[in-house]
Amino acid sequence: AATRSLLRSSEIQAARHLTALWFSRVRGSVSKPRARRLLRMIHLHLAATDTGTNAFFKGRSLVASFLKIIPCLRPDSSTLFLLLRPLTRARRRSTQHALQLTLAFQKKWGARVIDSRVRRRIASIATREGCLSVAQEWAAGDDRVVAWRKQNMAEEDVLGTCRRRTSLRRRKAISGRLRLQSLRRRIHQAYSLRAQRYRCIIEK
Numbered sequence: 001a002a003t004r005s006l007l008r009s010s011e012i013q014a015a016r017h018l019t020a021l022w023f024s025r026v027r028g029s030v031s032k033p034r035a036r037r038l039l040r041m042i043h044l045h046l047a048a049t050d051t052g053t054n055a056f057f058k059g060r061s062l063v064a065s066f067l068k069i070i071p072c073l074r075p076d077s078s079t080l081f082l083l084l085r086p087l088t089r090a091r092r093r094s095t096q097h098a099l100q101l102t103l104a105f106q107k108k109w110g111a112r113v114i115d116s117r118v119r120r121r122i123a124s125i126a127t128r129e130g131c132l133s134v135a136q137e138w139a140a141g142d143d144r145v146v147a148w149r150k151q152n153m154a155e156e157d158v159l160g161t162c163r164r165r166t167s168l169r170r171r172k173a174i175s176g177r178l179r180l181q182s183l184r185r186r187i188h189q190a191y192s193l194r195a196q197r198y199r200c201i202i203e204k
Helices: 002-008 012-024 032-047 053-069 077-089 094-109 116-129 132-159 163-203
Strands: none
Touching: 002 012, 002 032, 012 032, 012 053, 032 053, 032 077, 053 077, 053 094, 077 094, 077 116, 094 116, 116 132
């Protein structure tokens, strides 16, 4: 609560110092529930960062500094998703930075750090920079995730189990499909705009 309050008041350095102090007091192994709470504290800091390339690298350094204090913490897909956020407004090499970080995370912590949110964010970053082939590749990967979720929900419906959880998953899947459709429209529009520019150049 104290960290959240400091971040809301734009007391960024004070919030980081307080979090680092709390982390330094953690001793021994960390249970899964406590690890999730500690990771959420890191996410609070990432959510409060600015946008742009400099903010991206500062976010990476910040996460590295916290993980150095508690090496047993394992970042998850939310960590990567938030780390990529500053690149949504970066001006140069944003796609390259996004892919490098994502592949480094995957190599160190496994494929679980890449979920549909991460895929859509990379596709969105690539679309904004004009890297449309990269955008299509990552958007297609997200489509496979949506298909798997649909199959999983169908199986649960047949079995008649986990009704409440199934309903929640269905809502999330529908929301994911809508975001994916919006992203695909942006990619298509970008391709169309590029084709128009080429035609104008040829006609001249």
